[in-house]
Amino acid sequence: MVIKGAPHQIWGEPIKQKIIVKMSWTLIDAADSLQKFCQEVLEEKPSFIAIDCEFVRQTTYWPHLGLLQLATPNHAVIIDPVIHNLSLGPLEAILQEPSITKVFHSGHQDIEILYNLLGDCPRPIFDTQIAAAFAGLGEGLGYEKLVNVLLDIKVSKDEQFTDWLKRPLRQEQLDYAIHDVLYLKEIYGLLKDRLDDLGRQNWPEEFFLNLSNPKTFAIAPEKAWQRLRAPFSKWQQYSILWDLAAWREQYAQTHNISRSLLADNRLLLDLSIAPFMEQAELKETLKSHRQKLNTDALFENFYRCYEKAHQFLDQDDLTQQHRKQIIKAWTSQSFQNQLTTEQKQAFKNMRITVQKVADQLSIPVSCVSNRREIESFISCPDASHKLLNGWRGGLLREVLKSFLNQGEN
Known part of the structure; x- marks a missing residue:
């Protein structure tokens, strides 16, 4: 639930007047100007730098930075x-300087762009959307809403559908863009202070570290199947999905085309559980998926992969055994499928308990624990579990004692 109102209404703190964000800015489009700016920032070593990207990604795999x-x-x-x-x-x-905090709002795509362009993630990171959730303002709060709630400013949406690759850009478009970071730096200060006041300054750190981890953004084609989180019951179905998802990822990356323009997730999932089809039958099946694999050359390319994916199931060799082990290890992480009837009831009860703790703190339950963490605790209760240590341990250790004892009995 999003708490409405300006900071003085939400946090009971007086604010003398509406925050007015004014600051001169510079347009940099030459290498020497960029070098000079970077040198100045590194010499000054500010405590933070607010960052935002404008980009275009409707039809491409890689976003085009505008x-x-x-x-x-x-x-x-x-x-x-x-x-x-x-x-x-x-x-x-600058992006790797440990003394400068890089501030984003819902920064996954922005950080992905910088990772793809520069080969590493910025660090350390502070994400205001995540911080807002821990400050009690609600989960997944959009940028415009957060600006309105904390700064009492209504962000204009007039330029939000700009083609950021088209030149020249109008002054209104540049003003729109720069205000994203001018507001962001003010929001950062308010949220950082609020988390400090609440004693929660370290609570979001795990989420921030995930955003600064290159593994979050490096997608190996051979692991693309895992991201679809298919609820299959047979390893053979996962194996087919493995090959189809790997083909799509590799082709999309190589040709810089959106995955969905090649083959959407539903198509890959359906083909993974369906019996093998000859070319004519598969081509007929694809007619219900408009704009998917819609050229002869592309279809032929895909069909070769599809055919090999089914042939692989008949190999019965070390390569197949290795894949089966990987699939089994990955699916075993879905603890809910392996819980006994008694454990499933304990899982439900524990979710209710954790939800109550989150409600008392006015934070989303996802900040405290996600489904997989609860499943893992119920499956294998242990005092060293993540939920019983660190700041979470301070919140949950007492209320989860009964669940820990159940697991030991």
Whole structure:
């Protein structure tokens, strides 16, 4: 539930007036200007830098960066990498500087862009959407809503559908872009102070670390099947999905085309459980999936993979055995499928208990624990479990004692 109102209404703190965000900014579209800005920031070593990306990704696998906006307490810039094909290499030192916190809002896609361009994730990270949840403002709070709630400012949406790759950009579009980070740096200060006041400054750290981990963004084609989280019952079905998802990922990356324009998840899942089809039958089946594999060359490419995926099931060799072991190990992580009837009831009771704790703190239950963590605890209760240690342990250790004792009996 999102708590409405300005900070003085939400947190009971006086605010003298509506926050007015004004700051001059600079447009950077040349290498020497970018180098100079980066040197100034590294010499100044501000405590944080707010970051936002404007990009286009409707039909491509890799997002095309249109603008990069940055704001420190004393500087604000818009970097235009498009007009002169500007390299962002000079930014690496800033993005990796441990004394400068990189502030994003719902930063997954922004960080993914920087990871793909520069080969590493920014760190350390502070995500205001995550922080807002831990501060009691609600889960998944959008940027415009957060600006309105904390700064009492209504963000204009007039330029939100801009083609950020088209040049020249109008002044209104540039103003829209820069205000994303000007507001963001103000929000950061408010949320950081609020988490400090609540004694929760370290609670979101696990989520922030995940965003700074390259494994979050590096998608190996041979592991793409895992992201679909298919509820299959047979290893053979997972094996077919393995090959089909790997083909889609590799083709999409190589040709820079959106996965969904090749084959959507539903198609891959359906084909993984369906009996083998000859070319004519499969082509007929695909007619119900408009704009999927819709050229002869693309279909032929896909069909070769589809055919090999089924042939692999008949190999019965070490390669197949190795894949079966990987699939078994991965599916065993879905503890809910392996819980006894008694454990399933304990799982339900524990979810209710954790939900009550979250409600008392006015934070989403996902901040405290997710489904998989509860499943793992019920499956194998242990005092060293993540839920009983750190800040979570302080919240849950007493209320989960009965569940721990049940597991020991």
